[in-house]
Amino acid sequence: MTSRQKGLKKSLVALGMVAGALAVSASNAEAADPIKIGTFLSVTGPASFLGDPELKTLELYIEELNKGGGVLGRQLELVQYDVGVDSKKAITAVKRLVSQDEVDVIIGGSTSGATMAVVPIVEKAEVPFISLAGAVAIVEPVKKWVFKTPHTDKMACGKIFEDLQSRGLTTIALISGTGGFGKSMQGQCTKLAPAYKINIAASESYGPKDTDMTAQLTKIKGVDGIQAVVNTGFGQGPAIVTKNYRQLGMTAPLYQSHGVASKKFIELAGDAAEGVRLPAAALLVADMLPDSDPQKPVVQGYSAAYSDAYGGSVSTFGGHAYDGLQIAVAAMVRAGSTDKEAVRNEIEKTSGYIGTGGVVNMSEKDHLGLDLSAFKMLEIKDGDWSIVR
């Protein structure tokens, strides 16, 4: 036997050992006593501001539910994988969730890209899946096993256009991030604009890691007759756009999307954020809601619990995870079991659920169940949110 052969043999033995280790880790997952909730989130990477609060929320409330005796007399167990913003990782993680961890329900998918990538898998595996991502394509057309809790990008465009109409503004410019969220919303806004008689006179974009958008904004500034600018995108990009916007002395109203709906945005953009408007869930303005608002106790409760546990202020993104968990747990309770078909049917029957995102009424034809009333139009004033009108 040559040395090379021996080296090879050794390395192959190593390979076999790793495969063996995988097999061992699999057998640990056999005990099916607790109810398994699977999740795959963008805990790291450019979308970590979504995945981080989502994961913290799931951990917090699953612990809480377990302290209260669990669900159906069984404890809940969270199985989570970080997928960054890599759809390939999302595919692997979901295959692991359904075939190795054998979870009862999946709540996750911070980004639309990750969600869309795994839809064929969950449909085939027949596991109820509640997505936390924005794009309207997730629920239109309806897919049997796929639901979602956040408002769609199409709704955000609608809400912004409604506000523009009420201010009598008709000619706008779009500036969009080239990431999945920004691009998808840019497409939706462009499609929706004619219905609101809005004219998009300029459309520019910037990369997800771009650090200076003055060139794009200068170009927009040079277009005649722009009455407002809408920025579709999430992460740090919109904060830089907002700062650059003020630096260039642009005065037309600036709209951001629900993708920046957290205090972090105000903190990052600083004074430049004054006067910026954006559509967002009631969660951000929990204390400003009238007492008659049925959402008020829900959003105040979540807000307080989250801040107590982790400090800092809430974002709507964690709220989406809260809603997803509550809807799934309620469906299990109604179904009286974790039978996947029964749970799926019960999720579809969700009605009158008051969550952080709004009042959810799902149906066979609507796997989101929110309407435009779920959105509030907010304006940033004195470094804080305020409700327009």
Place this chain on the structure above:
Amino acid sequence: MDKLKSPRTGGLLILMAIIAVLPAFLDNAFQVEIAILIFFNAIVCIGLNLLIGYAGQISLGHGAFVGLGAYGSAILTAHQGWDPLLSMVAAATFTGVLCFVIARPILKLKGHYLAMATLGMGIIISIVINTEDQLTGGPDGMYVDGLSFMTSQIHWYWLIGAVLVFSVWASLNLIHSPIGRALRAVHGSEVAAEVVGVDTTQYKVLIFVVSGVFASVVGSLGVYYSNFVTPDIAGFFHSIELVVMVVFGGMASTFGAVVGAAILTILPQVLTFLHDFEHLVFGLILMLTMIFLPKGLVPTLADLFKKGDKS
């Protein structure tokens, strides 16, 4: 019988044996999935290893070729209604021709300049894929129907396993052909090789095209397997990941490329229990391995055995 004893044939037989018995140890669809991912990565790495390990030319843009294969197939199948296999061949041909065209100006560059040029080329291709959403679906990716005759995952296991065995066989034969010897000369010293009359450019171009086609075919097969493709596949991180696999396993070793791909595909899955610490530990393992086994896993272990034999 002598042939059996040669490291080439022996290694190949062991690989075939492992592929043949492995399914018996895989409990569920996820583990089969990982095995298939390893095969996919290993095939690209074998091609890339020819370029890095034997021709001594680094490529930090190989993910782009995988992406070209994937999107070429996806677009031709989904938008043009082409037959998947025909699409795959078309995409591979396109990638091969592209490699051929850019090979001469790019391979004229040396060392880090070559690294930069391949990196830049890869990033440009991935930005184009990300931006031209009419064609590619943009950052959210696109859906593609699979191969109609591949009805279950285990079919895929056998198909990609077979392709892997073929790739190893092809690579070993190439290395031990006159072309391979010429390549090693290129790696050793290009000037010296040219002095003794080896047309180094011609061989470098050939290997560049071969490794590009390897990557493209894997991209095509991958897209039919997972029915979905996103621009990440052509991105900078994927390219870096591939180079890391090759170097980790051991440059200039076909089996090193396979082992590197296997370990670095499995490792992130094993480390998921570390949650936040996952990336930190992965980075540490990578650093420590390269510091203490600078030649990569397989060649270093092979050397160890050699020393052991002498004593």
Place this chain on the structure above:
Amino acid sequence: MMGKLYLQESLSDMSAEFLQFLFSGVTLGATYALVGLGFSIIYNASHVINFAQGEFVMMGGMGTVFFLGLGLPMPVAILAAIALTTLFGFGLERFAIAPARGASVVTLIIITIGASIVMRGLVQVVWGKEFHAIPAFSGDEPITIAGATILPQSLWVLGVTVLLVLALRFFFEKTIMGKAIIATSLNRDAALLMGINVRFVLFISFGLSAALGAAAGILVAPITLTNFEAGIMLGLKGFCAAILGGLGNGMGAVAGGMIVGIAEAMGAGYLISEYKDAIAFVLILLVLFFKPSGLFGKTGTERV
């Protein structure tokens, strides 16, 4: 009469637009230049391309955020962040590069890639994943020049970059240590024979490069914001700058950075913004096809 006035007005609009793109370009360019310079210093001393250079930049910014959070005054926080990053630079050389001496260049590159993953992982675990803004050094009130605006922070970026570049020139041309680094980069064996402590030269180079990266990261953080992954793109663009100018040529890296920055801003402004990130790379490929060693690189002869 009216027509002429209108023409004049639109001309001044156009020049203001151009000036705005230029301001944007030089600010970006100065950052790329500092990062590119960091690549050059390490390359000169060790022939390694340090893929963790972007992480030094990130650490500068994140470190400052951390020390400010401890309640330290800005100048102290900045110095502390630079010191911390420099320690990482020293550590990288001592515990990762030095033990792997003799390994192939590709192996060394992979080690630096590993180091970049470790540094990102460490910052993520210790300081969190959120984005942070450092307050601008002297306010956010933009300065208007001929119809275009520039932030005071951009002037800081440009000014400090010029100072650092001059200081480095002085260091490399006039000090013993600087000359030793140059000598090592030209011919390592000869430098050894001349009694230069090559190991020490390497050590210092990594520290210097890390400090430079940190300074760049701190300067731009008020404009670009920072988090644990902020160094990835800056690192890549800095690598572009170093290659464009010709590896190992410090002033070349500075020029390369400026060219990349200005090209990006002009490209986004006058061409298609969707392809802004591709512009730097298209430029690089074009240059390399005609000048395989960069704009100002030495066309080195290969030793046989």
